[in-house]
Amino acid sequence: MIKTRTWIIILAAAALIAAAGTFFTLRPRGEAKLVEVVQDGTVLREIDLSSVTREYSFEVVWTDGGTNVVTVRPGAICVSAADCPDKVCVHHGWLTDQSAPIVCLPHRLVIRAKGDTSLDTVSQ
Amino acid sequence: MRYRTLLKKIASLFLLLLLLAGCASGASPAGGVSPSPAELRGTELFAMDTYMELKGYGASDALLEAAADRIRALEDALSTTREESEISRLNRDGETNVSEETYRILTRSLELCRETGGALDITVYPVVRAWGFTTQSYRVPERGEIAALLETVDYRGIARDDSTRAVSLPESAEIDLGAVTKGYVVDVLRSLFEEAGVHDALFNLGGNVLTMGTKPDGSLWHVGIQDPQGGLLGTVEITDKALITSGGYERYFEDEDGNVYWHIMDPQTGYPADGGLLSVTVMGDEGIRCDALSTALFIMGTEGAEAFWRNHKDFDMLLVTSDGRLLLTPDAAAVFTPDEACPYETAVIEP
Amino acid sequence: MALLTAIALIIFIVEAQIPAPVPIPGIKLGLANIITVYAMFRLGPKDTAAILLCRIFLGSVFSGQMTTFFYSLGGGLLAYLAMLALRRVLTEKQLWVCGAIAAVCHNIGQMAVAILIFRTFELIVYLPVLCLSGLVTGVFTGLCAQFLLGRLKH
Numbered sequence: 348m349i350k351t352r353t354w355i356i357i358l359a360a361a362a363l364i365a366a367a368g369t370f371f372t373l374r375p376r377g378e379a380k381l382v383e384v385v386q387d388g389t390v391l392r393e394i395d396l397s398s399v400t401r402e403y404s405f406e407v408v409w410t411d412g413g414t415n416v417v418t419v420r421p422g423a424i425c426v427s428a429a430d431c432p433d434k435v436c437v438h439h440g441w442l443t444d445q446s447a448p449i450v451c452l453p454h455r456l457v458i459r460a461k462g463d464t465s466l467d468t469v470s471q
Numbered sequence: 472m473r474y475r476t477l478l479k480k481i482a483s484l485f486l487l488l489l490l491l492a493g494c495a496s497g498a499s500p501a502g503g504v505s506p507s508p509a510e511l512r513g514t515e516l517f518a519m520d521t522y523m524e525l526k527g528y529g530a531s532d533a534l535l536e537a538a539a540d541r542i543r544a545l546e547d548a549l550s551t552t553r554e555e556s557e558i559s560r561l562n563r564d565g566e567t568n569v570s571e572e573t574y575r576i577l578t579r580s581l582e583l584c585r586e587t588g589g590a591l592d593i594t595v596y597p598v599v600r601a602w603g604f605t606t607q608s609y610r611v612p613e614r615g616e617i618a619a620l621l622e623t624v625d626y627r628g629i630a631r632d633d634s635t636r637a638v639s640l641p642e643s644a645e646i647d648l649g650a651v652t653k654g655y656v657v658d659v660l661r662s663l664f665e666e667a668g669v670h671d672a673l674f675n676l677g678g679n680v681l682t683m684g685t686k687p688d689g690s691l692w693h694v695g696i697q698d699p700q701g702g703l704l705g706t707v708e709i710t711d712k713a714l715i716t717s718g719g720y721e722r723y724f725e726d727e728d729g730n731v732y733w734h735i736m737d738p739q740t741g742y743p744a745d746g747g748l749l750s751v752t753v754m755g756d757e758g759i760r761c762d763a764l765s766t767a768l769f770i771m772g773t774e775g776a777e778a779f780w781r782n783h784k785d786f787d788m789l790l791v792t793s794d795g796r797l798l799l800t801p802d803a804a805a806v807f808t809p810d811e812a813c814p815y816e817t818a819v820i821e822p
Numbered sequence: 823m824a825l826l827t828a829i830a831l832i833i834f835i836v837e838a839q840i841p842a843p844v845p846i847p848g849i850k851l852g853l854a855n856i857i858t859v860y861a862m863f864r865l866g867p868k869d870t871a872a873i874l875l876c877r878i879f880l881g882s883v884f885s886g887q888m889t890t891f892f893y894s895l896g897g898g899l900l901a902y903l904a905m906l907a908l909r910r911v912l913t914e915k916q917l918w919v920c921g922a923i924a925a926v927c928h929n930i931g932q933m934a935v936a937i938l939i940f941r942t943f944e945l946i947v948y949l950p951v952l953c954l955s956g957l958v959t960g961v962f963t964g965l966c967a968q969f970l971l972g973r974l975k976h
Contacts, residue, residue, distance in 0.1 A: 349911060354919045361926075362957050368950025388515065432607035435722065440701045447678070447697045450522045457522055466706060468524065469695035470716045470752060471678040 380460070382424050382442065384417060387455040396422050396443075409454040417458065424458060426451065447471035509687045518542050519550065519653060521677025525660065527669040528687060534667045538660055542676075545656060548573055551596065551605070551647045558648060562596075566639035574636040579759055580651050584626040587767035587779070592626045592738035594640075596647035604734045609724040611732065617741035624738050654762020657681035657713055661758075678721070680714040681758055698813065699749040699791055705809035713758040717765035718750030718791075719743065737770050746772020747793050754803060755786035764788075773798070777820055784822070791815060823861075823869055827876045830857035834881040852928050852959060854881070855901065859921050859967035862905045863914065864974075870905070874898050889939060893932040900931035914971060921964015925956035 380396040386407060402420040404427065409415075415436060416428040423443045426436040429451060436451035447469040448459035513526025514535040525538055548570065550556050557569045569577065584591050597620050603609040612620075628641035640646065653676045661681055664672050671684030673692055682692040691708040698704045699720040707714065719733030723743075726732070737744040751769045753761040764786060768776040773792050780788060780800060787803040790796075797815035799807060804819045834854040854877060861870040878898050882891030904927040908920045929952040937946065 348913065351913075351916055351919075354916060358919065358922055358957060358961075362954060365950050365954035365957060369954055371950070433722070438720075438723070444703060447695075448522070452517060452520060452522070455517055466695045467673055467682075467692045468675040468680055469678075469697055469703070470675070470680045470714050471697040471721070 380422065380444075383457075383459055383461045384424075385457045385459070393461070394419060394424065396424060407454070407456060409456070413454045415451055415454055415456055425449065426456075426458070429454070514539060516542070519546050519656075519676070520552070521653075523674075523676045525672070525674045527664055527672030527683075530664065530669050530672065531667070534664065534669065538663055541659060541663065542656060545572075545652065545659070549576070549648050549652055551649070558646065561638060561640065562645040565642075566637065568635060568637050571636065574631075574638070576648060576651070576655050576759070577638060578631070579655075580648060580763065581626060581629065581631075583651065583760060583763040583767070587763065587771070589626065589738060590770045590775070591650060591763050591767035592624060593646045593648060593650070594624050594626050594629070594644050595736050595738045596645045597623060597643070598736050598738075598741050599647070599734060602732065602734075602736070603724075604722065609732070611726060621738075621741045624741075650766045651759050651763045653677060653679040654713065654715060654758040654760070657758035678716050679758065679762060682710050682712055682714070685710055695810075696752050696789060697750075698810075700814075702812055703810040704789070704791065704797065704813050704815070705807055707754070707803070707806045708808075709754065709806055712754050712756065713761045714752065714754045715758070715761040715765045716750055716752040717769050718748075719769075720749065735766060735769050744770040744772075746770060746775060748773055748776070749791040749793055751776065751791075752789040753786055754788070761786065780820065781822065823865065823873065826857050826861055826865075827873045830854045830873060830877040831880050831884070833857065834877060835884050852897070852901075852925050852956070853963060855921065855924055855928065855960070856963045856966040856970070858898075858901070859905065859917055859924060859964055860970050862909055862920070863917060863967070863971055867906055867909070871902065874902060892935045892939060896935035897928035897931035900934075901925070901928040903927070915968065917968035917971065918961045918964035921962070921967060922957050922960035925960025925963065926953050929953060929956040 382394050382396060383390050384392045384394070384407065386409065391407065396419070399419055399421045402418065404416055404418040407415045407417060414430055415426050418425055418427040423441040425441045426439065426449055429436050431451055431453045433453070436449050436456065439449045442449055442458060442460065444460060448457050450457050509528065511526055511528050512530045512532075512535065513524060515522070515524045516539050517523070518539075519542070523542070525535060527534070547553055547555070548557050551558055551562065553559060557567070557573050561567045561569070580591075580593050584593060598617065599605065601612045601616060601620055623641065623644045625641075625644075628644060629646070630639045631637070656676060657674050657679055658681075660674050661683060664670075664683065671686065673683070674681045678697075680694055682694065685691055691710045693706050693708055694714055695706050696704045696714075696716060699718045717735065719731075719735055721734070723731050723733035733743045735744045736742070746769065748769050751765050753765045753768065755761045755764075768779060768788065768790075771779060773790060776788065776790055777798070780786070787800045789800075789803055789807070790798040792798065795815055797809075797813070797817045798820050799817065800820050801822065804817075809817065831854075833856065837853045857877070858870060858874055861873050878891065878894040882888070882894060901924040905920055905924050908923060912920055930949070933946065933949055933952060
């Protein structure tokens, strides 16, 4: 039988560790800029723009073979090239904040900022 | 306390909780167990040539499904890109009978064409097509071609019969309801959600926004407005309003010399509207009207839009001009907070 | 025993109306564990297992979400195992300890299931806060069970 007092110590220590853990995991971390790259409802990638150190690109391919080239640099993301007829996504330019998402309709691609609760939606 | 008395108390508590649980888990008219009213639930879909998001507090999956189905049904009926739609048939045959809903939308659109003095003209479709916006094979048409097409552009030539819902177009005329459809849809969604008991919701159909009610903490919806040149103009805090933005920047092409041509055509000239505006945002109670006005005011240009507003005053607007100004109506200015990076000189339009 | 199952179910359903503390849909506080802890110490492991399984199954039917079933199962299983071990070590005045440890195990179980379902290990970032809330609510539920046990022991 473990004495009640011992239990109190054990659980109090556990609570302290959990509290410290909570602090470290959930404290607001100034300016984390999250964006999601979504295709046809599936989140392909989530990128934290504030922790990007150098520019890089990747290609997104749709089921019909159509491609979009997504370029990421510190604090911003854009579609730098695409083989869709309209190129609305390319025209959109760099996405740096909560403004309207980059959308490529023919390829069902949406790139949008995420996590910031100050804006509910954007009229574009 | 004796065992028995305690047991009785537990039993009555049990019954009370059962009653509560029954009310709380609720049987909604839309079928199934409805979600907690504090939960924001939504769906997203691609329809009407754009990306759409619908969300509502307490919206059930059944309601969201029904909303998506309604949108697709309207697209099937109205879209000029669907060969079997009522509008396509009308354009092909020159005359036809349409469904009740289509007839209503058409009638309202014509009223709006009249109200805007023809700035909005649903018969401008052949011109838009000539520039290549419907097929994405962009081109700059010859003057002669445009002049010929303009002969057919006049909404006043459309004949209707209220009793049979027959609609007939003049020779070679064709219509497209694209400038008003999404505005109409947000009105429909509002009714649909209200009937289902969801009073706090937000829809964004490719930039056509409608807000209902408030968020659970009582705060209003924060809607951002896009800066035509990239980024955000700012935010408005609103509720129970439609908010729709139109601008050339949404769809355009450039020729080899770098000239920019956008999809909003002036029905008078047959060329991209040239009124000095980059974007128009209209806020009001009726979605279809806001949608129509956002296009019409863009075409009317800065002075035209200001004059129109002074004559009507039953809506609010924000205008971004090509000479770097952001003009707002007084009520719009009251709810608008500019973004830090907003580069325009702001001014309130005098009533 | 049926009465206990019913009570556990009611608590579960009513608790489901409380918004989730973290953005993982379906994660629960675990108040129905009052019944589980009580049963473990009053009726024994077999009966407790029966009550728990019934409550989990019926509870997820009522809540209408499939994910709830898996969370409850994962969490319930781990909590059950913990209680099984603690049963031999704790006195009747120490049920609050059982409640706390069982609640933490419950949350760890739920977290594991959530990570498996959503295939995002990143969710683990919520583990510390869940453990903290588990400890707190667990002490509360354990005390309730302790109170019940004391009162109904005639």
